[in-house]
Amino acid sequence: MARKxxxxxDRILVEKVVAPTKSAGGILLPESAAASKVNSGIVIATGPGGRTRDGNVIPVSVxxxxxxxxxxxxxxxLKLGEKEYVLxxxxxxxxxxxx
Known part of the structure; x- marks a missing residue:
C-alpha cells in the first residue's frame, strides 16, 4: 500500500533534485562535489497555508x-516508500x- x-x-513537501554523478563528457564526479550543490528541489505537495489571529488563511507561496x-x-x-523527501x-x- 502506497502512503501519501x-x-x-504552511508546510511544503519537497523532493530534492539529485546531483549528477557524471559530467556531460562522461567524467565521474566526486561525491563531495556533487553533494555540495544539492540545494534545489521539486514541490510534491503543499498545505493549505498558515492562519492569522483572525482565522484567515494565508496561502503558501509555491x-x-x-x-x-x-x-x-x-x-x-522523511522516507515514504522508497523515496526520500524533506518537509x-x-x-x-x-x-x-x-x-
Whole structure:
C-alpha cells in the first residue's frame, strides 16, 4: 500500500533534485562535489497555508511542481516508500527557480 503525505498548515513537501554523478563528457564526479550543490528541489505537495489571529488563511507561496531553492540546512527528512523527501515551512523556501 502506497502512503501519501498531505502537509498541514504552511508546510511544503519537497523532493530534492539529485546531483549528477557524471559530467556531460562522461567524467565521474566526486561525491563531495556533487553533494555540495544539492540545494534545489521539486514541490510534491503543499498545505493549505498558515492562519492569522483572525482565522484567515494565508496561502503558501509555491505550488505543486515548482522547482524551488532550498536552504543548506533545515527541514525534516522523511522516507515514504522508497523515496526520500524533506518537509519545510513556507518561509524556509528561498525562492522559485524558473526555466
Amino acid at each position: 503525505l498531505i502537509p498541514l498548515l 505550488k505543486e511542481g515548482d522547482t524551488v531553492m532550498l536552504p543548506e540546512y533545515g527541514g525534516t527528512a 519545510y515551512r513556507d518561509d524556509d523556501i528561498l525562492g522559485i527557480l524558473e526555466n
